């Protein structure tokens with residue numbers, strides 16, 4: 217496939233309600249969308265950066281810069297046999313995984329459409345439906361959290377994850393567990409603790425949690441290994457894993473028993489599949505994390521979650537939990553059993569609502585392949 221055109225757009229979307237994590241409150245999203253055109257086919261990718269460098273080091277603005285000044289010029293006009301060639305092509309650009317993933321994933325969408333296959337099938341996915349959980353932001357008090365959990369359980373979600381931070385942790389988890397003794401429950405601290413808190417964190421062992429996600433620093437696998445050795449509850453790494461070498465180190469050191477895979481954090485479908493396969497070989501279950509994506513990022517998450525080792529329910533939930541109106545149709549819906557049926561149409565299996573995207577667009581940039589001039 218010849219990469220004929222790359223169109224970068226920043227869209228503005230406001231979440232239905234603010235989402236609070238240990239690093240802050242998220243409300244107004246600035247999302248970079250990547251459209252790549254080859255042989256008249258458009259493929260779409262989403263850059264999953266936050267607006268601030270609080271989850272990892274990337275931001276909407278750094279992704280715009282790195283795609284504009286380094287990635288797009290390298291990719292436009294290239295003749296590729298497969299989307300697997302994109303990661304090696306970009307390997308000279310250090311880091312910036314989310315920026316890279318936005319572009320690589322758009323090219324995966326094109327390849328699937330060219331082969332008239334669902335993206336899930338092209339990736340080697342085996343599931344016809346994926347299992348869904350929800351991630352609940354920090355609430356004012358435990359009672360408000362219990363009400364939120366109740367609502368999600370009524371919708372059928374199979375696992376509830378509670379965001380926590382120091383001071384809004386034990387009492388919240390204890391109250392939810394007491395109210396719902398049998399549900400699959402986990403907590404996510406987004407790096408809000410240190411090893412000095414290990415006595416405190418051990419108290420989570422009383423709550424029968426499925427996992428504790430990323431309690432310690434975003435780039436510190438070593439300390440997670442020290443903590444895991446002191447806990448009965450499984451640790452799950454999120455922020456720490458941005459490539460397959462990180463996953464190998466974490467597994468060998470015993471830093472976690474579960475890994476959350478996010479397409480953006482690891483740089484796209486190629487790397488996500490490598491991490492998936494490595495975890496599979498070591499009997500480490502994986503699940504798909506979320507970054508408050510629009511429908512485009514969500515559709516990529518659904519495709520990835522069909523790989524066989526995505527055993528645990530992911531943070532991939534219905535469009536309506538996030539947005540008044542999503543940018544894909546049909547919007548992503550969850551069954552009363554807490555699953556999403558995997559679409560069978562070619563590529564992502566969802567249509568992008570172009571008019572809506574245009575209306576939400578705050579800025580755009582365009583790269584075109586050189587046109588051959590007849591002499």
Ligand code: OSB
Nearest residue numbers: 271351454505506507508509531
């Ligand atoms: O750590 O999983 C996380 C949102 C923003 C940044 C980090 C995380 C999250 C979530 C939300 O938990 C998951 C979702 O998209 O619903």
Ligand code: MG
Nearest residue numbers: 404429430454
């Ligand atoms: Mg997380």
